Amino acid sequence: MAKAKARSQDSVYRITELVGTSPNSWEEAASNAVRTAASTLRDIRIAEVGKLDVVIEDGKVTAYRARVSLSFKYEK
DSSP, X not given: OHHHHHHHHOOOEEEEEEEEXXXXXXXXXXXXXXXXXXXXXXXXXXXXXXXXXXXXXXXXXXXXXXEEEEEEEOOO
């Protein structure tokens, strides 16, 4: 039993960073990044928002941006 448990914890993950955008909110920007990544990456485990910013044009906020670090598992 101990051997099987040790094997299940022996995993490798990659972390990649994306920037999602939205005209409406940071939450939607982060969600857009995850949704887009999920269309090509399998087994995404964690999404961490590291930085938020906005695009300003003519003194008005026109877009919200969220920098998202995604963690996904490598398959053996």
